[in-house]
Amino acid sequence: MMVIDNADDAQLFSQQGNLGQFVPECAHGSVLVTTRNKVAGSRLTQSGRLIEVGKMDKDESRQMLQGKLEADNPSPDDLSTLSSRLEHLPLALVQAAAFIQEMSMSVREYLRLLEKSDQDLVNLLSQEFETVGRDPEAARAVAETWILSFEQIQQQDTFAGELLSLMSLFDRQAIPRQFLHDYGERQQAQEPSGEMQLAKALGVLKAFSFITEDKDHGFDIHRLVQLVTRKWLGEKGVGQQFAEQALLVVSHNYPNGNHENRAICIAYLPHAYAVLRCEGIGSRDERLARATLLACAAGLFNYQASTYWNQGRWKEAEELLAKELSICSRVLGEEHPDTLISIANLASIYRNQGRWKEAEELGVQVIKTRKKVLGEEHPSTLNSMANLASTYRNQRRWKEAEELEIQVVEMRKRVLGEEHPSTLDNIANLVLTYGNQSRWKEAEKLGVQVIETRKKVLGEEHPSTLTSMGNLASTYGNQGRWKEAEKLEVQVMETRNRVLGKEHPDTLASINNLASTYQNQGRWKEAESLGVQVMETVQRVLGKEHPHTLTSMANLAFTWKSQDRLSDALELMRNCLHLRQRVLGQDHPDTASAFSALTNWLGQKDDGNC
Structure with a gap:
């Protein structure tokens, strides 16, 4: 029997005049080859059957540790936790056992070291160790062993090495193929047969078992491999360059956080978080990409928050928008339209949290700047004025709210026309302000006008029409006209039930309103x-x-x-x-x-x- 151990370099055995010619082929002996590289294994067996050594399970990992640390009598629970933390990798487990014995520490103490930070984990994986049967000339640490494989990959396929570097900076699970394709196009690393080169590079990484492909054709990278790869990038001095590329890729592919893109936004969000935590080289392109990505990610939260009202995610949206606003102000300037949108969105978040003063301050700032940059009658300027009026209304500052709303309504009528949906929205807001001042007749007159126009323009079953009908019912109720209020509320409830469904939030709100009328x-x-x-x-x-x-x-x-x-x-x-x-x-x-x-x-x- 002949044993060829650690045959990871495929080129060493496959190119003409290399070691492959000395591997005997005969019927009276056997050759056993061990390799981490599936490509090398396939070539040495001449595409014959490979015997793949699968991942150790929990019991096997625990038994291995038990055998190494039997004298210390560790608890089974601690051994299970340690094997899980090191993802059941034999080499990592043996290194951990050697370190525990050499340092005369308990398994629990070692676990506390692992839990401190990812950097502490990488440092432990970089510790040299000795064990029975291990070649003294081989790499003497888990991290070093993998780094040797990284360098072999880079020699074998430069593009594969770049992809591994890039993937180490995304979230480790469900990395979209589109990200990798986009990177290849950006680097012009691929010729017209780019898909072939991408498939080949991914094949190299899969052959070394550094990545796996999931059922949805995304890619997962082993967590420990990811951490060691980042260490490798840092030692080579290229970590910041790849951090910038990772950010550019995610920013380029991350869509706006609206309803149509919600599913893909949620799927990409872990990768957005990962690249936003990394520091690149600080170029203008990187800063713009960071601002864009923050805006899109915050847009997802804004959509979810506006859909579910205040589901406890306002703090997350606020944090993202604050970062986005800081970057937009620095990169684009304080008067840029995108910067003003960020300020307006942040004011909206404050308003939904009842933080009226902060919302007012930002709202006034946006109005002044938009008037100067866009003009007094620009739709964005009028939207800002309407938002500020809403903030005043929530503070019971009825006169200030009314003054702003009348101003907006008049300008909307002049610019857009009396029947434009935006004009009707602002009239509906004025109805609420009249109602809040107990000016029921004025509120009723305007409310009826809005309903009739919305029925004509939008239809009797449009959500905005039904909202106006609900508001008119409230106006009737506040005057003690319960029967008229009840009639309208029943109509709104039945229509929403038919159009939106029994469990839609608007339908449930209608039922709630009817319950109040009964009360x-x-x-x-x-x-x-x-x-x-x-x-x-x-x-x-x-x-x-x-x-x-x-x-x-x-x-x-x-x-x-x-x-x-x-x-x-x-x-x-x-x-x-x-x-x-x-x-x-x-x-x-x-x-x-x-x-x-x-x-x-x-x-x-x-x-x-x-």
């Missing part, structure tokens, strides 16, 4: 029945901590309170307050409302009034 008429049982239905459905569809769920809880608590079911109302409102404090924050207006109601009810209970 105001003293029809407690009907109000309670609808309130319970809404709360249970919203909990199931949107989750127990969604703000819509918390609103439905508060409404039902008020219904129970009105029925003299004080204990049930108190328990539900306590739960609502606790969730609002955690999800929305202590200072949010909804949190303050729940706290005020609970305090008032507890006072009534103590006084014996209920």
Whole structure:
């Protein structure tokens, strides 16, 4: 028997005049070859059957460690944790066992070293070790062993080495093939037969088992390989160059975070996070790509946040937008349209968190700059004015809100026409402002006008038309015209149920409004029945901590309170307050409302009034 160990260099055995000619071929002996390179293995066996040594499982890994550390009597749980942390790699496990014995430490102490940081893990993988049967001239550390393989890959296929370097900077799972193709085109590393070169380079990396292809044709890179590759890039002094390339690739391929692109945005988001954490060479192209990527990633959060209202992701969106705004201001300038969009989006996030003063400051800044750069009647300028009016309205500054809204409505009519959807949106906002001042007749007159125009322009079942009908019902209710309010609310609810579905948030909001109308008429049982239905459905569809769920809880608590079911109302409102404090924050207006109601009810209970 002849054994050829570590035959990883395919060229050493396949080119003319090389060692391959000395490997005997005869019927009276056997040749055993071990290799990490599938290409080399296929050539040495002349494309015969290969015996692949699979990944060790949990039990095998634990048994290997147990055999090496038997004298220390480690716990099975610690051994399982260690083998999992080192991803059941035999060489890494043997090195860990050798280090534990040499340093006279426990497995648990070694685990604490591993948990400190990725850099600590790489440092441990770089420690030299000795073990029985290991060639003294071979690489004496796991990291060194892999680095030798990296260098063989680079010699065999330069493009494969570049791809491995690039992939080490993405998230390690589900790396899209499009990223790698895009990089190849950017580097002009591929000729017209670019797909062939890409397939060949990926084949080299798969042959060394450094990457695997998943069922969706994305690629995973081994976590430990990823960390050691980054160390290798740092030692070669090219880490920042590849960090820039990775950022350019993701930024170029990351779409805007709107509804149509939501699935692909979510799939690419881990890679966006990974490249944004890396520091490149700081070129202008890199800074612009970083700003663009931050904007698109933040757009995804904005879309999700606007869809689900305030699902606890505002802080993440705020953090991304703040970074994006900082970069846009520095790279594009404070008056650039993209910078102003970032400021407006950040103001919107503040507004949805009830941070009115911060929203107002940014809103005023955007209006002034847009007036100067775009003009007073530009649609973006008018949008900013409408947003600021909404901020005033939320602060009960009705006159300031009204003044701005009238100004916007007049300009919309002049620029876009009286029946344009944007004009109607602004008139609808003015209706709300009139209602908030108890100017019911003016609110009703404008509300009817908006409904009739929206029916004509958009149709009777358009969501905006139904929203206006719901607002008019609210105007009727505030005047004590319950029957007219109920009639409209039933119509809106039934239409939304048919058009949007029983569990759509807008449908559930309609049911909630109808429950409030029943409550105001003293029809407690009907109000309670609808309130319970809404709360249970919203909990199931949107989750127990969604703000819509918390609103439905508060409404039902008020219904129970009105029925003299004080204990049930108190328990539900306590739960609502606790969730609002955690999800929305202590200072949010909804949190303050729940706290005020609970305090008032507890006072009534103590006084014996209920």
